[in-house]
Amino acid sequence: MENEMQLLNISEYNFEQCLKCSICTVYCPVSGVNPLYPGPKQAGPDGERYRLKDPKFFNEQLKMCLNCKRCEVACPSGVNVGDIIQKARMKYASHKPKLRDQMLANTDLVGSMATIVAPVANFFTSLGVSKEILHSVMKIDKHRTFPAYASQKFETWFKRNAQSKQDKYAKHVSFFHGCYVNYNFPQLGKDLVKIMNACGYGVHLLENEKCCGTALIANGLYDQARSQGESNMSSMRSAISKGRTIVTTSSTCTFTMRDEYHHLLDVDNHDVRDHITLATRFLWQLIDEGKLKLAFRPDFKMRVAYHTACHMERMGWVVYSTQLLRMIPGLELTMLESMCCGISGTYGFKAENYETSQKIGAPLFAAIDALKPDCVSTDCETCKWQIEMSTSVKVLNPISIIADALDVEKTIELNKNH
Amino acid sequence: MEPKIKEYDVIVIGGGITGAGTARDCSMRGLKTLLVERLDFSYGATGRNHGLLHSGARYAVTDKESATECIQENMILRKIARHCVEETDGFFITLPEDDLAYQRTFVDACHAAGIRADIIDPEEAKRLEPSVNPTLTGAVRIPDASIDPFRLTMANIYDAQLHGAETLTYHEVTDIIINQNRVEGVRCLDHITGQTKEFRAKVTINAAGIWGALIAQKAGVTVNMFPARGALLIFGHRVNHMVINRCRKPANADILVPDDTVCVIGTTSDRVPMDTVDDMRVTPEEVEVLLREGEKLAPALASTRILRAYAGVRPLVAADNDPSGRSISRGIVCLDHETRDGLAGFITITGGKMMTYRLMAEDATNMACGKLGVDKKSETASTPLPGSEPDAPKPAKKTVAFKAAEGRHGTLTTAFSLTTDIVDDALVCECEHVSVGEVNFAINNLNVHNLVNLRRRTRVGMGTCQGELCAARAAGVMCRQHEDAANVKTDLAAFINERWKGAQPVAWGDNMAEAQLTATIYEGLCGLNQYARKEEVQ
Numbered sequence: 001m002e003n004e005m006q007l008l009n010i011s012e013y014n015f016e017q018c019l020k021c022s023i024c025t026v027y028c029p030v031s032g033v034n035p036l037y038p039g040p041k042q043a044g045p046d047g048e049r050y051r052l053k054d055p056k057f058f059n060e061q062l063k064m065c066l067n068c069k070r071c072e073v074a075c076p077s078g079v080n081v082g083d084i085i086q087k088a089r090m091k092y093a094s095h096k097p098k099l100r101d102q103m104l105a106n107t108d109l110v111g112s113m114a115t116i117v118a119p120v121a122n123f124f125t126s127l128g129v130s131k132e133i134l135h136s137v138m139k140i141d142k143h144r145t146f147p148a149y150a151s152q153k154f155e156t157w158f159k160r161n162a163q164s165k166q167d168k169y170a171k172h173v174s175f176f177h178g179c180y181v182n183y184n185f186p187q188l189g190k191d192l193v194k195i196m197n198a199c200g201y202g203v204h205l206l207e208n209e210k211c212c213g214t215a216l217i218a219n220g221l222y223d224q225a226r227s228q229g230e231s232n233m234s235s236m237r238s239a240i241s242k243g244r245t246i247v248t249t250s251s252t253c254t255f256t257m258r259d260e261y262h263h264l265l266d267v268d269n270h271d272v273r274d275h276i277t278l279a280t281r282f283l284w285q286l287i288d289e290g291k292l293k294l295a296f297r298p299d300f301k302m303r304v305a306y307h308t309a310c311h312m313e314r315m316g317w318v319v320y321s322t323q324l325l326r327m328i329p330g331l332e333l334t335m336l337e338s339m340c341c342g343i344s345g346t347y348g349f350k351a352e353n354y355e356t357s358q359k360i361g362a363p364l365f366a367a368i369d370a371l372k373p374d375c376v377s378t379d380c381e382t383c384k385w386q387i388e389m390s391t392s393v394k395v396l397n398p399i400s401i402i403a404d405a406l407d408v409e410k411t412i413e414l415n416k417n418h
Numbered sequence: 419m420e421p422k423i424k425e426y427d428v429i430v431i432g433g434g435i436t437g438a439g440t441a442r443d444c445s446m447r448g449l450k451t452l453l454v455e456r457l458d459f460s461y462g463a464t465g466r467n468h469g470l471l472h473s474g475a476r477y478a479v480t481d482k483e484s485a486t487e488c489i490q491e492n493m494i495l496r497k498i499a500r501h502c503v504e505e506t507d508g509f510f511i512t513l514p515e516d517d518l519a520y521q522r523t524f525v526d527a528c529h530a531a532g533i534r535a536d537i538i539d540p541e542e543a544k545r546l547e548p549s550v551n552p553t554l555t556g557a558v559r560i561p562d563a564s565i566d567p568f569r570l571t572m573a574n575i576y577d578a579q580l581h582g583a584e585t586l587t588y589h590e591v592t593d594i595i596i597n598q599n600r601v602e603g604v605r606c607l608d609h610i611t612g613q614t615k616e617f618r619a620k621v622t623i624n625a626a627g628i629w630g631a632l633i634a635q636k637a638g639v640t641v642n643m644f645p646a647r648g649a650l651l652i653f654g655h656r657v658n659h660m661v662i663n664r665c666r667k668p669a670n671a672d673i674l675v676p677d678d679t680v681c682v683i684g685t686t687s688d689r690v691p692m693d694t695v696d697d698m699r700v701t702p703e704e705v706e707v708l709l710r711e712g713e714k715l716a717p718a719l720a721s722t723r724i725l726r727a728y729a730g731v732r733p734l735v736a737a738d739n740d741p742s743g744r745s746i747s748r749g750i751v752c753l754d755h756e757t758r759d760g761l762a763g764f765i766t767i768t769g770g771k772m773m774t775y776r777l778m779a780e781d782a783t784n785m786a787c788g789k790l791g792v793d794k795k796s797e798t799a800s801t802p803l804p805g806s807e808p809d810a811p812k813p814a815k816k817t818v819a820f821k822a823a824e825g826r827h828g829t830l831t832t833a834f835s836l837t838t839d840i841v842d843d844a845l846v847c848e849c850e851h852v853s854v855g856e857v858n859f860a861i862n863n864l865n866v867h868n869l870v871n872l873r874r875r876t877r878v879g880m881g882t883c884q885g886e887l888c889a890a891r892a893a894g895v896m897c898r899q900h901e902d903a904a905n906v907k908t909d910l911a912a913f914i915n916e917r918w919k920g921a922q923p924v925a926w927g928d929n930m931a932e933a934q935l936t937a938t939i940y941e942g943l944c945g946l947n948q949y950a951r952k953e954e955v956q
Binding site for chain 2: 045053056
């Protein structure tokens with residue numbers, strides 16, 4: 001046999017590397033609770049062979065996939081099972097996104113409108129009667145509570161209160177805040193600015209931040225996701241050219257921009273990808289390299305349970321957030337078993353998915369309720385909604401906990417010489 | 419006690435496509451018919467070819483008669499075996515190293531044989547078939563298609579049974595019973611029970627492919643056959659959606675066919691001695707030739723996983739006036755041994771191609787009818803095979819597994835698609851989407867004695883995992899049909915070893931890893947080795 005023959009076996013998303021061991025199906029949160037879902041192996045590499053034969057073999061059941069990527073973490077052969085399923089939906093799904101899907105997907109647009117009339121919007125979405133209407137007309141499950149909208153966007157706050165002070169710092173980062181920080185929870189953004197400033201970093205907005213598009217992908221609005229992705233990449237390139245790292249506080253936005261852009265949307269991010277990082281990872285790496293020190297309040301006390309969001313698991317970045325939390329002297333950290341909470345962004349808001357969503361999360365909710373921590377910490381905002389809706393415990397991003405525990409003056413002092 | 423000797427009008431020897439087609443034609447003309455097969459249906463060359471529904475273009479330049487037969491049968495099979503055919507169309511491509519002038523000769527020859535052949539722009543060819551070698555300098559579009567030989571054979575067998583024919587697999591002909599220059603029947607060894615049986619008929623038709631030479635020998639006549647061995651490779655998924663041929667004189671590995679979920683490159687062509695026709699192992703040299711030439715048709719083959727290698731033997735026949743075999747034709751050879759050798763009641767049907775099986779069957783049946791004084795015309799060209807009836811109800815379920823089954827059994831899928839039993843919907847083979855319902859249907863209706871039979875009827879174990887997961891599940895379903903579970907274990911071991919035989923010549927990379935996992939499961943975990951027959955232990 002000549003040496004150069006068949007050296008490489010290259011298949012899209014490595015689907016031919018599947019050895020049919022079925023470990024992915026064991027780890028699939030949906031397969032565990034919903035027998036109607038064919039599971040990642042059948043929906044992914046097995047189904048792909050048939051779809052390559054004839055697109056008629058596309059199965060609408062693929063919509064049951066959460067896109068949690070736990071199958072990809074489990075796969076010992078490096079098959080991008082989740083990508084195969086998502087790409088198949090992109091290529092073959094015939095159903096157009098419904099009005100509901102458009103609304104859930106356009107977190108940016110809906111957020112912009114809702115923040116203008118935040119008290120009215122929040123009042124309306126919290127009413128039982130509106131929930132019934134949303135449930136029956138829009139098929140948004142009545143058990144769900146929409147995350148409240150803030151009356152002032154993070155961007156507005158930042159421009160009014162923080163922007164002018166940022167240039168005085170010696171070092172700089174750009175902050176991709178995401179829709180959640182901007183419209184629902186500006187406090188997380190404020191917490192990040194507090195920490196970065198204390199560490200000697202000026203924080204800057206991107207020239208033109210657009211929603212990362214994860215909800216657009218999930219709801220079938222691929223062209224819009226692609227154009228927003230291209231726009232974000234161009235804004236980020238401009239920031240990178242100024243020597244700035246792009247920090248984030250949302251694991252899902254980060255994962256989408258680093259991996260899904262390239263894998264699913266064909267958005268070229270090869271020169272940007274490595275410059276996008278979660279703020280906790282950015283901080284931990286600086287500390288690890290001896291370039292940063294953090295000081296914490298001695299009176300801070302908190303029992304925290306950390307929940308591993310699916311995309312954190314996929315990125316393998318849990319260690320950064322948890323190591324950082326462990327640095328806080330008064331913080332007692334318990335690791336919850338890594339499992340999907342069931343919400344998966346907009347998935348769990350849809351009436352047809354509510355039951356599956358809650359069944360998936362049930363063991364996690366039980367573990368949290370048994371542990372009764374002061375708070376659960378997670379890097380994903382939709383996990384936060386799901387856990388807060390399904391347990392009695394509040395959920396905080398690690399950045400918010402660190403901001404709360406941080407001794408700002410002492411931290412500034414410690415990092416003066418760096 | 420002496421077992422009762424059964425009497426028939428016709429005995430057909432051989433359960434390949436020719437024998438199956440002949441049994442169908444005979445039974446449709448009202449003849450009391452028996453078919454005996456040494457091993458399993460489509461065990462020989464029928465199950466070891468490209469699965470190509472030739473347009474005839476390949477033979478147009480060199481053998482106009484075969485080409486004309488091909489295109490006529492091609493059009494017939496599209497109608498009567500609709501469910502076995504995928505109308506893909508095909509290309510004959512010219513590469514930079516080929517002579518583009520040959521294209522004109524080729525197209526003219528196609529037109530002369532009545533084959534549609536349109537020269538199209540290479541850019542258009544790339545658009546229609548993105549996997550094609552992008553350096554092509556010319557392309558001709560012809561009505562090639564993909565056909566499933568296993569399904570085609572079974573549909574013929576099934577229809578023969580519906581018309582009253584008996585079909586026996588694992589019945590090897592040991593003797594031809596001759597009485598005063600007349601063949602009166604056959605003596606068979608039943609490989610399953612070990613019994614010797616005798617069957618009598620007025621006419622015996624030898625349709626045993628390359629093994630037909632040995633059958634003729636048993637009858638004391640000579641049919642001069644030249645076994646031509648061809649090896650092929652199966653790739654893990656479809657690279658191409660249209661058949662790709664080279665536009666030049668036929669040579670090694672110049673046809674790439676999309677078959678069901680896979681694609682197949684082939685073939686080599688080597689004359690081999692008659693005593694090697696049962697040795698189907700593929701050599702490393704054959705694999706190398708197939709890959710090197712195949713990549714020229716579709717470069718993606720260089721990086722696509724290969725599932726298996728296999729080989730078959732074409733029954734090429736020398737004309738009676740040319741014992742050296744120098745001018746071998748692919749044409750149909752139908753021998754009346756009464757006029758040729760003075761042996762009455764014996765017909766040999768051979769030569770030809772899978773493509774022309776129906777015509778071969780018609781010729782042989784005509785000859786048999788002549789001998790029996792039956793005056794009835796063949797209706798096989800216009801009567802759809804079971805599964806291809808145009809007005810049958812559509813299967814109800816629309817799951818992937820049932821769509822896949824519909825591709826295999828056509829309208830017969832209704833037999834198991836209307837079940838309400840949830841177990842019937844469970845998958846036995848995930849790679850090929852074969853359900854418990856389909857397996858049960860095959861076991862009950864399609865002469866299944868073991869897992870290898872089941873594979874040929876359903877595609878169980880033909881997917882990427884090559885039996886790693888499905889074999890044990892299929893054995894579980896089979897268990898219900900066998901009283902002795904130990905048989906099933908032996909059968910399972912045989913099945914796994916049979917799968918390994920085909921995977922072994924291409925066992926590198928992911929295939930090797932897959933085989934390792936399979937071995938770990940069946941040897942390590944299940945201890946299956948203890949049930950394997952000695953000759954099968956690897």
